[in-house]
Amino acid sequence: MGFYTNLPPHLQEVDIIVAGGGSAGCIVAARVSDADPNLSVLLVEGGANNDDNPTITHPAFLMANLAPDSKHSLYWKANRSNDLAGRELIVPSGGLLGGGSSVNLMVYTRPQRSDFDSWKTPGWSADDMLQCMNKATDYHHHQWETYHGADDGHIHGSDGPMHVSGDGFRSSRLEDDFIDAARKSGWPEVPDLQTMDAIDGVQRAMRYVDPAGRRQDTAHQYIHPLIADGRHPNLHVLLESRVVRVLFEDKRAVGVEFQPVSQPSGDNDNPPSTRFVRAKRMVVLSCGALGTPGILERSGVGDAGILTSAGVPTIIHSPGVGRNYQDHHMMIYSYKSTLFPEETLDAVCSGRLSVEHLVQQNSGILSWNGVDASCKLRPKDEECVSLVWGSIHITGSSLDDSPDFDVGFFSDPEGSDIQMHIWMYKTQREMARRMRCFDGELAWTHPQFPSGSQAAPSTASSTTPSAPGSPPELAYSDADDQAIEDWLRKNGGVVDANLNVHGVQALKVADLSIPPSNIAANANSAAMAIGEKAALILINELELGN
Ligand SMILES: Cc1cc2nc3c(=O)[nH]c(=O)nc-3n(C[C@H](O)[C@H](O)[C@H](O)COP(=O)(O)OP(=O)(O)OC[C@H]3O[C@@H](n4cnc5c(N)ncnc54)[C@H](O)[C@@H]3O)c2cc1C
Numbered sequence: 001m002g003f004y005t006n007l008p009p010h011l012q013e014v015d016i017i018v019a020g021g022g023s024a025g026c027i028v029a030a031r032v033s034d035a036d037p038n039l040s041v042l043l044v045e046g047g048a049n050n051d052d053n054p055t056i057t058h059p060a061f062l063m064a065n066l067a068p069d070s071k072h073s074l075y076w077k078a079n080r081s082n083d084l085a086g087r088e089l090i091v092p093s094g095g096l097l098g099g100g101s102s103v104n105l106m107v108y109t110r111p112q113r114s115d116f117d118s119w120k121t122p123g124w125s126a127d128d129m130l131q132c133m134n135k136a137t138d139y140h141h142h143q144w145e146t147y148h149g150a151d152d153g154h155i156h157g158s159d160g161p162m163h164v165s166g167d168g169f170r171s172s173r174l175e176d177d178f179i180d181a182a183r184k185s186g187w188p189e190v191p192d193l194q195t196m197d198a199i200d201g202v203q204r205a206m207r208y209v210d211p212a213g214r215r216q217d218t219a220h221q222y223i224h225p226l227i228a229d230g231r232h233p234n235l236h237v238l239l240e241s242r243v244v245r246v247l248f249e250d251k252r253a254v255g256v257e258f259q260p261v262s263q264p265s266g267d268n269d270n271p272p273s274t275r276f277v278r279a280k281r282m283v284v285l286s287c288g289a290l291g292t293p294g295i296l297e298r299s300g301v302g303d304a305g306i307l308t309s310a311g312v313p314t315i316i317h318s319p320g321v322g323r324n325y326q327d328h329h330m331m332i333y334s335y336k337s338t339l340f341p342e343e344t345l346d347a348v349c350s351g352r353l354s355v356e357h358l359v360q361q362n363s364g365i366l367s368w369n370g371v372d373a374s375c376k377l378r379p380k381d382e383e384c385v386s387l388v389w390g391s392i393h394i395t396g397s398s399l400d401d402s403p404d405f406d407v408g409f410f411s412d413p414e415g416s417d418i419q420m421h422i423w424m425y426k427t428q429r430e431m432a433r434r435m436r437c438f439d440g441e442l443a444w445t446h447p448q449f450p451s452g453s454q455a456a457p458s459t460a461s462s463t464t465p466s467a468p469g470s471p472p473e474l475a476y477s478d479a480d481d482q483a484i485e486d487w488l489r490k491n492g493g494v495v496d497a498n499l500n501v502h503g504v505q506a507l508k509v510a511d512l513s514i515p516p517s518n519i520a521a522n523a524n525s526a527a528m529a530i531g532e533k534a535a536l537i538l539i540n541e542l543e544l545g546n
Contacts, residue, residue, distance in 0.1 A: 002227035013278040014040040021045035022099020025286030027531030030222035033235035036544035046242040047096030058366040065103040098219035108206040111519035132529035142166035161221035163210035168367030175372035181434035202375040213367025246299040253283040253507035293322035316503035325390040326518040334442035510534030
């Protein structure tokens with residue numbers, strides 16, 4: 001059977017609990033349960049099953065999962081921010097089995113080599129992570145690609161569960177138009193921008209969509225096949241059950257407390273009823289960059305001051321938990337075009353074409369995610385450097401206490417992060433203006449320039465720090481530098497290179513909350529690589545399959 005919304009009596013204790021069934025969590029649970037049939041694995045997911053749900057499997061319905069009332073996404077409300085004109089930003093993340101991979105835009109992009117190497121963590125170099133990304137993917141080369149002999153089969157994966165293709169519906173006229181306009185703006189077409197080295201160009205987009213037009217999410221590609229094949233009775237998935245906290249005995253993780261979604265939330269006088277499940281060998285947290293910090297803090301692992309204010313007894317003072325939140329800022333500027341309606345996703349998104357009609361007709365447009373070209377453009381150093389971090393912390397011990405969530409966007413006192421956006425705005429606008437189908441800006445999605453302005457220029461200013469004062473400079477040896485780096489890492493870090501949470505035993509984290517710094521790409525490939533890496537670490541440590 002494999003899927004439950006009520007934990008059956010025989011599953012009160014398992015070997016491994018994976019909390020959170022998203023991009024990384026599904027991979028961890030599937031790989032370790034497949035490695036050893038004697039190992040019982042329980043994946044606990046807060047959201048619903050995604051199995052064969054048409055709004056998930058058909059790429060064209062992607063916007064339905066991001067509607068304000070969608071049960072497929074979680075919406076994290078940030079604090080009101082003066083840096084954002086007084087707005088309370090909402091950050092979405094996946095909220096059902098498959099997590100972000102079930103609701104994302106399916107764009108296949110990968111980090112740059114320098115992103116991984118800058119983590120400076122043994123075992124997590126760009127070469128290590130390339131192997132993990134490739135383990136997850138089966139890349140279908142498209143007819144337009146010419147590799148100049150570069151791809152000897154090692155750049156992209158060829159036998160992983162997640163198919164990547166450029167097949168299915170494409171709005172070819174628009175795609176060619178954009179690529180041509182980018183070239184006129186000085187950005188050439190590059191056949192493959194996902195080599196981890198290529199940069200400064202535009203590419204015809206590849207997608208996490210298989211050649212038959214189905215979304216590739218980690219639940220459909222890793223979990224469902226194992227549950228269906230009848231050979232993995234050791235893999236169990238508990239759905240609609242939100243993990244509240246990790247249970248500890250003598251600082252060893254021994255299970256989790258969870259709250260079935262069907263339970264009323266309760267209040268101070270009548271707290272919601274919760275349940276428990278025990279893990280004999282390991283608990284792995286994989287609830288995402290916004291979900292995992294709260295679980296750690298409710299469990300007593302976090303900054304002691306924050307835990308005390310929230311009424312949670314401290315088990316380990318770990319000041320890095322919930323700190324250093326970084327994200328990709330996404331701005332959408334829209335343009336009017338001379339395209340025909342069938343060359344856009346408008347009719348699907350607006351509801352002019354119904355889901356039922358399109359599915360009945362098996363329409364080709366169902367396979368389309370609306371992204372036919374993408375680019376990776378690097379501004380010059382003097383144009384911007386963005387190093388702004390936010391944070392997310394609990395304010396109370398219950399799942400329903402709203403987090404204290406500071407996105408940190410645009411909060412750099414030097415303004416470097418906003419300069420990045422100004423650069424991006426101008427760059428994309430020059431491309432759009434060079435497209436043949438360009439028919440003007442959709443004004444309300446653009447900045448409101450003063451009347452009479454030609455919408456010009458605000459240039460980035462160099463923000464070189466002032467020179468040090470009069471004392472002679474200290475001389476540092478390489479070993480001194482390493483010592484400083486180690487101290488900084490320990491002070492801010494939450495997990496070690498094997499994903500163990502500092503200060504406790506039998507607890508690991510495997511999701512996008514662990515990277516020391518952000519990556520320059522859409523994040524799904526990195527999240528999946530973390531899942532593959534975590535599985536390798538667990539299989540090795542627990543000597544599974546031997
Ligand atoms: C709208 C959107 C569009 C995106 N587009 C792209 C794209 O085109 N290409 C790309 O590469 N990347 C894209 N991304 C990013 C990418 O999908 C995510 O970065 C990635 O899925 C994160 O993986 P994760 O494993 O860290 O977390 P998630 O995939 O978010 O997994 C976390 C899981 O934990 C569950 N959970 C949370 N709290 C609890 C709890 N208390 N108890 C139990 N379960 C819990 C959630 O329901 C979820 O299933 C997009 C993301 C979003 C939100």
